[in-house]
Amino acid sequence: MFDLTGKRALVTGSTQGIGFEIARMLAEHGATVYIHGASNVQKCVSASNKIKGSTPVLANLLFVEEIDALYEKTGDVDILVLNASIQYKRKWDEFTLEEYEEQMNCNVRASYLLMKKYAEGMKAKGWGRIVALGSVNQYNQHPELSVYGATKAAQFKLVRNFAPILASYGITVNNVCPGAIETPRNEDVCSDPQKKAAVVAKIPCGRFGLPSDISPAVLLLCSDEGAYITGSEIVIDGGLSLK
Ligand SMILES: NC(=O)c1ccc[n+]([C@@H]2O[C@H](COP(=O)([O-])OP(=O)(O)OC[C@H]3O[C@@H](n4cnc5c(N)ncnc54)[C@H](OP(=O)(O)O)[C@@H]3O)[C@@H](O)[C@H]2O)c1
Secondary structure, eight states: OOOOTTOEEEETTOSSHHHHHHHHHHHHTTOEEEEEESSOHHHHHHHHHTSTTOEEEEOOTTSHHHHHHHHHHHOOOSEEEEOOOOOOOOOTTOOOHHHHHHHHIIIIIHHHHHHHHHHHHHHHHTOEEEEEEOOGGGTSOOTTOHHHHHHHHHHHHHHHHHHHHHGGGTEEEEEEEEOSBOSGGGHHHHTSHHHHHHHHTTOTTSSOBOHHHHHHHHHHHHSGGGTTOOSOEEEESTTGGGO
16 A cells, blocks of 8 residues: 555655655655755755655745746656745734745745646646645634735645646645644744643644654555545644634
8 A cells, every 4th residue: 555666756845844754754655755945955965865765956936947947857746745835923914025925935826836837747647646735724813824824725725726627637636734743843832841832732632743643644645545535635733723
């Protein structure tokens, strides 16, 4: 089960956190993986060195020309995991235009452009898997994550719309929606016992999630066994969105 031998995968934002764990798991199941980061060569190479057979590749997804260059470097892939994202925490009326645009451009525009670009090769092959990383903030209201939540809701709408269009080509398009996960992004909260306890108090399962709580669902969606799942979302949040 879940044999990805011969499949080529690009996991965006896989230098650390959830993306790294997804890349590691896909590679463990036979895929040849691209480890992708924004701009730090050493960080990207160092992450790639931890995953046998992987290749580091850099592209700042804020820039359309870098997205084009990314495709030129990787060529077609069978599996595209849209994991990279930018998040600014601000009160609703305190985002600068630049912060607003960075979140929109990385989390929505880049996802659209990457799906469009990589779907062509998948269509030609008659097989493809696209998985986007959403967030509970698509659903929950958060006083400082209004723009980020909006980007994840928009990205999910792209997933839902593209799934029926691409299904006849053997391509599935799905969302995986994490809750609060221990990654470098949440280091400020997780390293402060009081702040961490306040978040955990809202999670019915009683703990922060780990990247390894997310990767098995992505593996399922990327496998032949997941062929009949499309336009769906798997929420992995320990029940956080139920409160
Ligand atoms: N952690 C959570 O609690 C949580 C909850 C819900 C949803 N999510 C979602 O899950 C995904 C992974 O989250 P995470 O916490 O693992 O993230 P993370 O630790 O912040 O890592 C972000 C990754 O995205 C890359 N990245 C950032 N800006 C980029 C840009 N402009 N161009 C290209 N790559 C860029 C980073 O590359 P560099 O290393 O080169 O900067 C890094 O590899 C994200 O989509 C996030 O929104 C996370």
